[in-house]
Amino acid sequence: MMARIKGLALSRDARAPRSTEAVVEPFAWLAGAHKDQLALCDSLEAIADNLPDIDREICAYAARMLGPLLRELHAGEEGLVFAWIERWHSADASLAAMLEQLKYEHCEDECYAEELTEMLARLGAADASVNAETAGYMLRGFFTNVRRHIVFERECLRGLLSRHGSERPGTLPA
Ligand SMILES: [Fe+2]
Numbered sequence: 001m002m003a004r005i006k007g008l009a010l011s012r013d014a015r016a017p018r019s020t021e022a023v024v025e026p027f028a029w030l031a032g033a034h035k036d037q038l039a040l041c042d043s044l045e046a047i048a049d050n051l052p053d054i055d056r057e058i059c060a061y062a063a064r065m066l067g068p069l070l071r072e073l074h075a076g077e078e079g080l081v082f083a084w085i086e087r088w089h090s091a092d093a094s095l096a097a098m099l100e101q102l103k104y105e106h107c108e109d110e111c112y113a114e115e116l117t118e119m120l121a122r123l124g125a126a127d128a129s130v131n132a133e134t135a136g137y138m139l140r141g142f143f144t145n146v147r148r149h150i151v152f153e154r155e156c157l158r159g160l161l162s163r164h165g166s167e168r169p170g171t172l173p174a
Contacts, residue, residue, distance in 0.1 A: 008043050026084040027157070030164025033073045034150050040069060041143035047120075048139035052132035053142040063117050070113050074106040077153075090158060098156050105149045109142070116142050 003027055046060065080098050087093055122130045 001095065008040060008062055008069065026081045030077060030081045033076055034154070034171050036069070037073060037146055037150060040066075041146050044116075044139050044143045047123075048136045048143075051136045054123050054126075056124050056126055058124075063120035063124055064113065066117050067110070070110055076156045078103060078106070081157075085107075085157070085160065092160070092163065095160070100161070102149075102153055102156065105145075105152070108148065109146055112142050112145065 043062065047055075047062065082102070086099065115139055119130065119154065120134055123135060
């Protein structure tokens with residue numbers, strides 16, 4: 001079962017860095033965090049694609065993992081990557097608005113994840129009142145948002161580096 005729910009566990013490199021840990025290169029860390037989030041999206045898409053068939057064990061596991069996983073990755077993005085950007089590019093006037101927008105989207109996705117968690121827990125508990133069409137709609141809405149956010153975040157940071165690349169080199173995820 002683990003191979004099918006690989007996206008519902010943090011990769012070793014994408015855990016939010018602790019203050020006592022060595023700070024890795026921020027964009028390399030971000031690449032791992034995005035990879036984990038895309039794997040999570042793939043796992044949720046697989047659940048949606050199989051509906052109305054439901055693997056209760058996977059849904060229950062997804063319900064337990066989704067919120068903590070997303071919050072930890074977002075905390076790492078904001079605490080490591082965004083903080084690094086603010087430190088090195090504080091003179092860029094467009095920076096604050098860009099980071100605020102990205103943080104707002106994190107918040108939106110975490111709120112959405114709470115609703116999805118409840119629905120996944122009901123699927124995991126074989127709650128017959130869950131409408132498969134609604135569940136599919138919610139799942140697809142969530143992973144579409146997360147994928148779009150990642151594309152937007154990469155574009156924002158790529159634009160930032162193209163403006164300031166010579167001041168502080170960095171490498172964005174492919
Ligand atoms: Fe993000």
